[in-house]
Amino acid sequence: MSLFKREREAIVRNEYAEEFDFAEIEEFVKKADKRLFISYKFKKEKRLLAQPRGGFPTYEKMFELYKEFQKVDTDIFPLTIDSHTRLNDYATAKKMLELSEENEVDMLNGYPLINHGYKTTRVMVTHFNTPISLRHGTPDARLLVETALASGIFEIEGGPITYLLPYSKNFPLDKAFLYWKYVEKVCAHYSQFNEPINRESFGALTATMVPPVITIVIQLIEMLLAFEEGVKSFSVSFAQHGSVNQDIVTSNVLKKLSREYADKLGFEDTEIHLVYHQWMGAFPYDKELSATLIDMSTFIAALVGANKIITKTKEEAFGIPTKEANAQAVANTKYMIRILKNLPKINDEEEEEILEEEVRSVMEAIFNDPADTLWRKVLNSIKKGIIDVPFSPHIINANEVITVRDPQNAIRIYEKGKVPIPKRCFEYEKSKIAVKGGRKAIVDKIIKDIGIMQ
Amino acid sequence: MSLFKREREAIVRNEYAEEFDFAEIEEFVKKADKRLFISYKFKKEKRLLAQPRGGFPTYEKMFELYKEFQKVDTDIFPLTIDSHTRLNDYATAKKMLELSEENEVDMLNGYPLINHGYKTTRVMVTHFNTPISLRHGTPDARLLVETALASGIFEIEGGPITYLLPYSKNFPLDKAFLYWKYVEKVCAHYSQFNEPINRESFGALTATMVPPVITIVIQLIEMLLAFEEGVKSFSVSFAQHGSVNQDIVTSNVLKKLSREYADKLGFEDTEIHLVYHQWMGAFPYDKELSATLIDMSTFIAALVGANKIITKTKEEAFGIPTKEANAQAVANTKYMIRILKNLPKINDEEEEEILEEEVRSVMEAIFNDPADTLWRKVLNSIKKGIIDVPFSPHIINANEVITVRDPQNAIRIYEKGKVPIPKRCFEYEKSKIAVKGGRKAIVDKIIKDIGIMQ
Amino acid sequence: MKVVTGVVGNDIHVVANRLIEISLKERGFEVFNLGVNTYLEEFIDAVIETDADVLLISSLNGEAEGWCRDLFLYKQRFNFDKVTFVIGGNLGVGETKAEDIIPKYKSYGFDLVFHQIDLNEGLDILEKYLKEKRS
Amino acid sequence: MKVVTGVVGNDIHVVANRLIEISLKERGFEVFNLGVNTYLEEFIDAVIETDADVLLISSLNGEAEGWCRDLFLYKQRFNFDKVTFVIGGNLGVGETKAEDIIPKYKSYGFDLVFHQIDLNEGLDILEKYLKEKRS
């Protein structure tokens, strides 16, 4: 038995998981309907696809949610996992699931996939026969991804950085990388049997004042790490920044450099897609205005030429949305996509040049790290603060980068910490910032900048 | 007594109107708060201003509507007139107003200003102290405009073409021009005493398949006719076409040529503003989707750099909106304008060149008409079909121009009738059209094209 | 079959009217389209003059009620037994419910009332109605 | 005055937590910020260890209830008479009403409960509460 196989068997042997029949699962993937594969849908339908978020504790409520999504012809369904499962706390998840099943209240903010198990979940997945995307935020997603793939969920979101730095306080970095290496391998493995499993990075990160250079670097890195393990279909992503032009610039640079780096490292035989997140930051406590905000996001997604848009709802500020509100957001998003015709192709040479130079500089610094493998180089770069995500709760994240919005609401780097932003780029960034004054003025500005949509 | 003065006195002596005290009215205009003047607001506030539509039969309901608009900090209030008054049928308007006052049902689709009178209406106008725009659609608006200005309503929409061809079946053209000449004169007259009265053209026209060249030509003509009579502040306008790029191109050409023609004819001392109408065509019978549609319109208004946006509501397909729905649309529109930052400046050289050439060609044909005055040249041009508005109900309108949408939903000229579209431009237009087949195929396509947002 | 059609009252919404003409012709009717801004009396005159089988009135701007209430008076005065009276469009000011609107217009003398119903849906029903009436 | 603060349970929403720290310091409190993903027991330990006057818990992801229900047990076990217990943020999964949420958390032993209330609004109330408590 190969090492990988032994590892897999160890992983799935978990007191909260059911028994895994790998042979049966492989057979299932081989014969699975192509309509379950988002990689296939991307190939067939050359339009902006819409996908909501959403997960409820019980099977019944999850099924009802999907029925609601089906009514509005949702392109891709989500399976959002609750936060205990995300932190591998299956015991608490189990307890809360039981409470949710007994009472009418939801005691979990997502679907506890491990506790439900793949056999049950697969019934639901194949019933709807629509591609499903696994949304979690889990540093150690090995068992979760095994369970998802076995269920027929053929898109896996996340990555060792994007699901760690925004989602964890002290999960060890090296473990996260190794565990995600496992995930990539499993995805690559199943990709042999039918259409490729799609991996997607979570470019929204903390959704709070993250400058495009950081987002793009992390997208490129996670893409390359996935390709290294044999993944063939990957989605890079980012979330609305708050400045339309910055979104356009980010999209253009991200599209260009993702293809370029993939090819340069020998991964020419891969598919790369672009995913845009509707506004991921703080929402207004007003449902009507929230609806307008997500409409605006849809417009921008189309403007930047994304392949998929991930929707929010007008209830975002208040809590997990009802299934009706969630489906309504998809309906509105799909409607706007349908009527939005003849968008101009836009670019901004100066901004793109600056951003590209920043990304190349940080990528170079990462590649120049003396470690032997890419993941170790990246790990070291995080420790050194070369990669530094604003508002990350993780203790290893440097937290030295400070960003503020310029008068046009573009996110600009005010303090660059250890991130190797080239001199002329940093000068450009600083030249855009209008705020004057000391620490206090900057803090006040940042608080205001977090709440721009409120 | 001057001829003009005698004319005015004759006009306001009407059995349905109250007695006019011109001296008092002049005094009122002289001392009127600057905040009542939209021309002043345009000067002071360099942002996209939002204005709804709206009119109810009774004073009380009108007041309630304004209170609702005030709550959401509406930049400009509307006063929309009912359709009997629009056709000078004050007797019917009076009867229906009485019925509306007695019962709880609205028997009019707007505010019958003549029947209410200026003294009463002015109380409301000065109470809110917000600029008000008169929206009517009246070929003979002489008494209406006298009453509006006397009430403190300092923006007058319309024009001899835009309020005739879309709004009337057989009102005589020459009269419309002469009556509007009167309106311009009265506006110019009052403009001497305080801030200028703003005139606005109704570029939305029939809101149905009107190609940009026709809209722009009519905008330029009505602007020039107003300037000829001494008007100093004018807004050109157009409505969302259904293709984002066509809106951008229209805006760029309209801005450029309106200034150019004004200057060329010696009206350098005038202010020209750009107004954008949220989608004016057929709405979907779905309130949520309608809200998304108007959000999309707002985005485009900002993208094309308009100075004012005129809003619709999510109840558009169903009927005159409730005051709450109307104010909500303003709130959403203002919210999007506030959060929409850093829009790129876009242009499309090829399309703009074509459109500009078309407009210049039609303008030249109009100016080349042998008549002695501009209004007579224009009148002849309408009769000859040089100006031809699709879906005009007016019997004199040529109705020979046929337009269809290209695959990007831009409106293209399929048959040019007598409109002097230059050869290479017409070839360009035809080259964009994909529909093949005979008359039947074109008719089916047009029906589909009218319903693109549904 | 002859149809007189048009838009009633001070209403100038012409788009549906153009489409109605096209659709009626396609369905084989002989169409007399009086266009927009047509008063009830003009419709009645046209029905008599053309010996029409159907009077098909549109109203979009919400004001039809005031213009159409007197239909029953004309029906008392003339013999319109073979004529089918149809009205459609947007038949009230503001948002109104079909269950309130339809009985009202029926009481004025309309045989078929279509409030916010798609044109071709309505014309299908009209054709079925005419077929049943004939047999 | 000493405040222990942090985000309870498996909740990693850190933004409000950072702002709370800033605002508390600006208001002159001595702040011990345990950050996100902190369990009730850790909070209790920190309160005892620092001899804090206030325990100010945030929860954003909706799961606070499961993590905070046992506060009354700790309050039985230790003498927390001088400590003010505060919780704020988004205190239920899905859309929930303050009138349902507040009594529930009060029954667990919280003195002040802020459901979907702005930070500085809440901290103003806290300061007033502390002033009254002292006098």
Ligand code: B12
């Ligand atoms: C940004 C964000 C994220 C980022 C967080 C990055 C980070 N590390 O901080 C990311 C994308 C990673 C994320 C992840 C998740 N999120 Co989140 N997130 C948000 C979002 C959009 C904004 C939060 C924010 O930063 N706001 C700005 C800060 C300044 O405001 P605030 O946090 O709302 O806090 C204010 C008040 O609550 C108050 N406050 C807070 N604490 C206290 C304490 C006191 C005493 C007082 C007086 C006031 C107070 O002060 C603040 C300012 O007014 C909210 C929705 C929203 N509010 O718009 C959802 C939201 C909080 N997230 C939610 C969820 C469920 C999750 C996930 C579980 C994913 C999922 N299933 O959808 C994961 C979390 C996993 C985990 N382990 O917890 C839900 C919570 C659901 C509920 N309560 O019913 C929300 C409401 C979204 C939703 N509608 O579904 N999220």
Ligand code: B12
């Ligand atoms: C385009 C338009 C205009 C254009 C018209 C250009 C022209 N000359 O035709 C302009 C901008 C000039 C205009 C002006 C006005 N309009 Co207008 N307009 C519209 C709009 C946006 C679309 C109408 C349209 O062309 N639709 C496309 C056609 C194909 O569909 P349709 O007309 O809806 O008809 C369908 C059905 O009703 C049906 N139908 C029609 N007749 C019949 C008959 C039968 C037998 C059957 C079975 C079916 C049927 O078939 C059609 C296809 O399904 C509608 C709102 C909407 N529906 O989205 C408002 C609307 C009709 N307008 C309205 C009003 C009030 C006016 C004004 C009075 C201005 C004002 N106060 O706001 C003036 C009219 C002045 C006057 N004298 O009548 C109101 C009517 C209000 C009400 N009923 O409560 C509407 C609903 C907008 C609103 N919500 O306020 N308008």
